[in-house]
Amino acid sequence: MTHQESLNRLKEGNSRFVEDLLDGKLQNSSRRDSLISGQEPYAIILGCADSRVVPELAFDTGLGELFTVRVAGNVANTSSIASIEYAIAHLGTKLIVVLGHQSCGAVTAAVSGGDNGYNLNQLLGHITPAIAASNKDASINEVVKKNAELTSIDLINRSSIIKTAVNSGEVNIVSAYYNLDSGKVDFLN
Numbered sequence: 001m002t003h004q005e006s007l008n009r010l011k012e013g014n015s016r017f018v019e020d021l022l023d024g025k026l027q028n029s030s031r032r033d034s035l036i037s038g039q040e041p042y043a044i045i046l047g048c049a050d051s052r053v054v055p056e057l058a059f060d061t062g063l064g065e066l067f068t069v070r071v072a073g074n075v076a077n078t079s080s081i082a083s084i085e086y087a088i089a090h091l092g093t094k095l096i097v098v099l100g101h102q103s104c105g106a107v108t109a110a111v112s113g114g115d116n117g118y119n120l121n122q123l124l125g126h127i128t129p130a131i132a133a134s135n136k137d138a139s140i141n142e143v144v145k146k147n148a149e150l151t152s153i154d155l156i157n158r159s160s161i162i163k164t165a166v167n168s169g170e171v172n173i174v175s176a177y178y179n180l181d182s183g184k185v186d187f188l189n
């Protein structure tokens with residue numbers, strides 16, 4: 001599957017989700033059996049840990065379809081980058097979607113500032129560039145979109161595996177925004 005075909009599949013699945021028409025395929029015992037020997041997920045999703053944003057549901061996918069990496073604020077840190085590198089190098093996945101979402105708590109916390117303790121401070125530091133690149137009066141959701149865009153660039157700049165795969169045209173990265181109310185995923189580029 002090309003990355004364009006993968007993207008089309010995600011869009012079709014999201015339309016079913018939005019319309020309450022989930023087909024829920026590939027979630028049964030025969031699918032489990034078929035995956036014991038290996039996996040070939042067609043998309044990597046770098047999404048937030050938020051309980052309301054579940055990629056497998058939002059794109060109406062089953063087992064073995066999505067390689068999902070979730071971390072608050074969908075940031076590119078060492079662990080999330082390494083996970084994505086694995087999927088590209090060893091599973092042959094050709095599409096990366098950086099999925100931000102409406103009213104993200106991590107982005108809200110980063111914009112609010114203050115001391116959130118060592119670990120959360122480290123994580124929120126990855127969102128700071130998106131705040132700096134946004135207008136002073138930007139809404140949280142505007143910063144969320146900027147964060148998804150900059151994270152896409154970050155993945156390329158901080159990983160030679162991802163950079164090589166993208167530059168060769170083999171892999172594509174898109175940023176996207178999930179609407180909590182409608183369930184719709186807007187692709188931003």
Ligand SMILES: [Zn+2]
Pocket residue numbers: 048049050072073074101103104105106107
């Ligand atoms: Zn979030």
